Amino acid sequence: MTTAESTTARYSWGGDEHIFVELAESMSLRANFRAMAITTSLREQRPEGVLEICPANASYQVRYNPDVIEPHTLLELLRDIEKQVGDAIDFSLATRIVEIPVLYEDPWTTETLQRFRDHHQDPDATDIEYAARINGMSDTREFIAAHSQSPWITSMVGFVAGLPFMFQMVPQDRQLIVPKYLRPRTDTPKQTVGHGGCFGCIYSVRGAGGYQMFGVTPAPIYDPGQELPDFEDSLVFFRPGDIVKFTPIDRDQYDEHVKQVEAGTYRIRSRPFDFRLEPFLDDPDGFNSRMLEVLRAD
Known part of the structure; x- marks a missing residue:
């Protein structure tokens, strides 16, 4: 135990x-x-x-x-x-497992990061190339696999409306660590998937930011008009304790999701889940594998 x-x-x-x-x-x-x-x-x-x-x-x-x-x-x-x-070792948290599609190395964050290379530790690399290198990985594909294969837990929601901070659910020696920009940007595309220190995030709105930019999700996470079906009860999608699975998608899939958002039919895939800390700490990889099966179930 x-x-x-x-x-x-x-x-x-x-x-x-x-x-x-x-x-x-x-x-x-x-x-x-x-x-x-x-x-x-x-x-x-x-x-x-x-x-x-x-x-x-x-x-x-x-x-x-x-x-x-x-x-x-x-x-x-x-x-x-x-x-x-x-x-809290015996506490059971009633939460959700949430799937967030991500277009990694997308054209919008790539264009944005190029405008702010003088703010960055490595002006000659993209953010994700830099992240892969300092984490000892051979290329961005290996980094994307490490970023997307293990789930993340939403540790808090805030800073700007609806922005989730996420902590990777892996042993400490396998956590992705990437410093923030040397100086913040004045622009970040809406729904950018970012990373600073050991924390991941999703920028809910366009604005300033200092986290490294890895891609964008087509999934809205902040809807002040509450027009989409995921926002019937709240302006913001994420709740503290939500468990997130990032899923890489290609440009065609991204564009199809955007069409669904524009039509007002898009839904973020999620499943209810009761999370306990002890079984996760005893066998992180086995627990994660079993937990993600819940998300895949019909």
């Missing part, structure tokens, strides 16, 4: 309406899963006066109404939940 030691959280006040809780100083799947377990437990109890619950990479924040719930009462509740959750 795999066990994990939990560390005592650090609690701090954010003005009169927020409590910020730091569970660990550095990001790890264990720390993030504790944040998921604690915030899920708090959401299930949802005492009157708690307004918002926001999990993050290795922390979480709660917004509350101090006229409804006494701040120190809430603080003690959070400490009690932390003790109950412990290392």
Whole structure:
């Protein structure tokens, strides 16, 4: 059985309406899963006066109404939940497995990155060529395989509306590590699949950015008008805890997906899944293989 030691959280006040809780100083799947377990437990109890619950990479924040719930009462509740959750090794997270199609080395991010080579560590290579080289891979095909074959867990959603930060579900010595640009770009195409440090992301809107650009997805992940069927309940698609499988596609497949988006019929493929940390830590590759079979099932 795999066990994990939990560390005592650090609690701090954010003005009169927020409590910020730091569970660990550095990001790890264990720390993030504790944040998921604690915030899920708090959401299930949802005492009157708690307004918002926001999990993050290795922390979480709660917004509350101090006229409804006494701040120190809430603080003690959070400490009690932390003790109950412990290392979260037995916690089961009800989540989804989501398939995101990606056109790697697409023309739009390629054109964009060429405009910002003076911001980059390697002005003579594309972002994905640079990422492959510093990760000890022979070419971009090998890098794309490593990026797309293993799933990623959505550790938090934010920074801009609907943008998911994702952590690769592989042993630490196999995680893809790529630094951000030396200086941020002023432009990034919408729905760019990016990477900075150990984190993957998908840019939900066009704008500035500093992550390396590997490709684009035709799948909208932010729909402020809630016009597409995946957005009936929310403006944003991703939720913390979503497990993501990137699937490489070619240009013809990309164009077909775009037509479906324009027709208002496009759906992101997803399946419900209950994720537990212990079996994953005991056998990451075997667990991932079995988990992805759920996505392939009809």
